Amino acid sequence: MALKFELLKTSGKARRGRIHLPHGVVETPTFMPVGTNANVKLMMPRDLEEIGAQIILSNAFHLYLKPGMEIMKIHGGIHNFINWNKPVLTDSGGFQVFSLRKGRKINEDGVWIKSPLDGSKHFITPELSMEIQNTIGSDIVMAFDYCAEPEISYDEAVYALELTTKWAERSLIRIRELSDQAIFGIVQGAFYYDLRERSAKEITSLDFDGFAIGGLSVGEEYDITLKMTEFTAPLLPENKPRYFMGAGSPKLIVDLVYNGVDIFDSVLPTRVARHGQALTWKGKKNIRAAKFKFDKAPIDENCTCYTCRNFSRSYIRHLFDRGEVLGQMLLTIHNLHFMMDLSKKIRESIENDTFENLRGEVLKYYD
Amino acid sequence: MALKFELLKTSGKARRGRIHLPHGVVETPTFMPVGTNANVKLMMPRDLEEIGAQIILSNAFHLYLKPGMEIMKIHGGIHNFINWNKPVLTDSGGFQVFSLRKGRKINEDGVWIKSPLDGSKHFITPELSMEIQNTIGSDIVMAFDYCAEPEISYDEAVYALELTTKWAERSLIRIRELSDQAIFGIVQGAFYYDLRERSAKEITSLDFDGFAIGGLSVGEEYDITLKMTEFTAPLLPENKPRYFMGAGSPKLIVDLVYNGVDIFDSVLPTRVARHGQALTWKGKKNIRAAKFKFDKAPIDENCTCYTCRNFSRSYIRHLFDRGEVLGQMLLTIHNLHFMMDLSKKIRESIENDTFENLRGEVLKYYD
Numbered sequence: 117m118a119l120k121f122e123l124l125k126t127s128g129k130a131r132r133g134r135i136h137l138p139h140g141v142v143e144t145p146t147f148m149p150v151g152t153n154a155n156v157k158l159m160m161p162r163d164l165e166e167i168g169a170q171i172i173l174s175n176a177f178h179l180y181l182k183p184g185m186e187i188m189k190i191h192g193g194i195h196n197f198i199n200w201n202k203p204v205l206t207d208s209g210g211f212q213v214f215s216l217r218k219g220r221k222i223n224e225d226g227v228w229i230k231s232p233l234d235g236s237k238h239f240i241t242p243e244l245s246m247e248i249q250n251t252i253g254s255d256i257v258m259a260f261d262y263c264a265e266p267e268i269s270y271d272e273a274v275y276a277l278e279l280t281t282k283w284a285e286r287s288l289i290r291i292r293e294l295s296d297q298a299i300f301g302i303v304q305g306a307f308y309y310d311l312r313e314r315s316a317k318e319i320t321s322l323d324f325d326g327f328a329i330g331g332l333s334v335g336e337e338y339d340i341t342l343k344m345t346e347f348t349a350p351l352l353p354e355n356k357p358r359y360f361m362g363a364g365s366p367k368l369i370v371d372l373v374y375n376g377v378d379i380f381d382s383v384l385p386t387r388v389a390r391h392g393q394a395l396t397w398k399g400k401k402n403i404r405a406a407k408f409k410f411d412k413a414p415i416d417e418n419c420t421c422y423t424c425r426n427f428s429r430s431y432i433r434h435l436f437d438r439g440e441v442l443g444q445m446l447l448t449i450h451n452l453h454f455m456m457d458l459s460k461k462i463r464e465s466i467e468n469d470t471f472e473n474l475r476g477e478v479l480k481y482y483d
Numbered sequence: 484m485a486l487k488f489e490l491l492k493t494s495g496k497a498r499r500g501r502i503h504l505p506h507g508v509v510e511t512p513t514f515m516p517v518g519t520n521a522n523v524k525l526m527m528p529r530d531l532e533e534i535g536a537q538i539i540l541s542n543a544f545h546l547y548l549k550p551g552m553e554i555m556k557i558h559g560g561i562h563n564f565i566n567w568n569k570p571v572l573t574d575s576g577g578f579q580v581f582s583l584r585k586g587r588k589i590n591e592d593g594v595w596i597k598s599p600l601d602g603s604k605h606f607i608t609p610e611l612s613m614e615i616q617n618t619i620g621s622d623i624v625m626a627f628d629y630c631a632e633p634e635i636s637y638d639e640a641v642y643a644l645e646l647t648t649k650w651a652e653r654s655l656i657r658i659r660e661l662s663d664q665a666i667f668g669i670v671q672g673a674f675y676y677d678l679r680e681r682s683a684k685e686i687t688s689l690d691f692d693g694f695a696i697g698g699l700s701v702g703e704e705y706d707i708t709l710k711m712t713e714f715t716a717p718l719l720p721e722n723k724p725r726y727f728m729g730a731g732s733p734k735l736i737v738d739l740v741y742n743g744v745d746i747f748d749s750v751l752p753t754r755v756a757r758h759g760q761a762l763t764w765k766g767k768k769n770i771r772a773a774k775f776k777f778d779k780a781p782i783d784e785n786c787t788c789y790t791c792r793n794f795s796r797s798y799i800r801h802l803f804d805r806g807e808v809l810g811q812m813l814l815t816i817h818n819l820h821f822m823m824d825l826s827k828k829i830r831e832s833i834e835n836d837t838f839e840n841l842r843g844e845v846l847k848y849y850d
Contacts, residue, residue: 155807
């Protein structure tokens, strides 16, 4: 198999694990930086390596539109194309069924989605998604699912769940025809406990290499996200990795790890960086604030990232003030370094059975 | 003195030199990357070091507006502020007398210039320019001059020339009161041979550490730029560095070096990079062109820059196609590396008396 998972230690429900993949080892828990368009915005691969990224996420549907599969093929997959030789996970396009739902049409076979680039229509099936992810050559393929919107009714949620299970079966069949790439199933079920339970049962009965909790963090209240995770995570097998799709806030991350989640991703740390927001161990800082004008200290005095080793708040504020993209570049490095540092400290604290303290520390500064 | 110049070798009129400055040695001829707003756009200092930048240029007037001198003072100058420990040359604001001439008012004392940021009016005198450049702590200060527009009449050119000489004297007096920073005088005289001759005579009679040819590359025909340089350069003393202000095209650079110029700067290589244009030893390439869609070769197969060592034309084209700034970052690295490589090859060719061949090679691909 293309994936081997070791559960090294638990501390409460929190898990310290290790995922072996074709392009390397991923120590968990860990955050995965997002590179939707075949790049993590403003980050050169060497910057990603320096901050300690172990695995990055890309997106089948976006890569299918651009650069397109013909280009992906001549490069022999995403690793060569983007010059990143560590693991890559690709989302299946299931999230775009949710995020691009304007003009979407769903039937049992698949989904018509409108390209956000040129309005062209594309019919994505589980089989096509697998073919795309196979061409991309990702280390972890995601099953094609139906990620429903938060305002969904019970009946609609049942429909989405049932489609997700059928598509999971078809995804599994197709990817196994194509390759031995690792593939994760995705549990849906919206915000209904019984549907979450049913989806978890159906999806985990299939021979996936890991499982994702999908359909959360899509606009619902924080408490609901958490309750659904608390309920769903224990329904997943212990001996396989657990992935929460779309979690980037430090608060959510420690709450997920507390509930036994291993990996998570989000554009949040890079997106807020481009707007001047720095993530630190003492909470968020808006680097554009007037109080930083004369501040010679680095963003975070204990941080060891390139940005904090070399530049002051005052300088980075100046760059934002003048609209110089270098400011966004430096904050992106810092924020992703913070996420990897947070991941590392979480791993260490599980090893030392001090995760509760670390979680308390994070929750003090992030709400 | 804060500057020592060695003329190591000549080959025809071309000069191989070495400038010793407080923050390091500059081998000449060399191109200087431009960092107007206290950063070379999209370049981290470590990227600048990697491409081999020896000295960068910044701008007194822009830094005076933002971040302002109070911030520059608390950082102890630009080197600490931007985290660059190699030489910095600052332009005096004289070029802004030209480029911001809308709303400008000139009198013998100085110039009223309107801020391009907020329309506020600032009265810049030679003394103020020196005080700013002293606070910035540049390795090379430029005298405050009157850079006139290309359509200037003879009488206006005489006035600009005379003011430039008076301001040069005042610049020299004021900077010597403040520090022993190296300072260059600037020759003006528009496009009149007799005025160029008169300006060169007046400016070189003053005790400057080097001399610049100013007022060219401001919109005039290429032949005029060249003829004026050909005429002016021999009027400058042999034992001091010669700086042509505002030259970034490979063609102009080899033509300037041919005429005995040592250093030059321009935003061109970084600006065109942001628009997708790559500079190579076989001429310019527009990386957005359809023909590069499936092209797995690097931008320049013989180039050793980070971009060419790691990425294909096809990938960089994709990044531009998707509006991903990483594409601009990678091309900026490549173009500045090319400029430093061109500078290095020029130096080697002067040492080996093969500069004429190199110039011919460059002129074959750049016109």
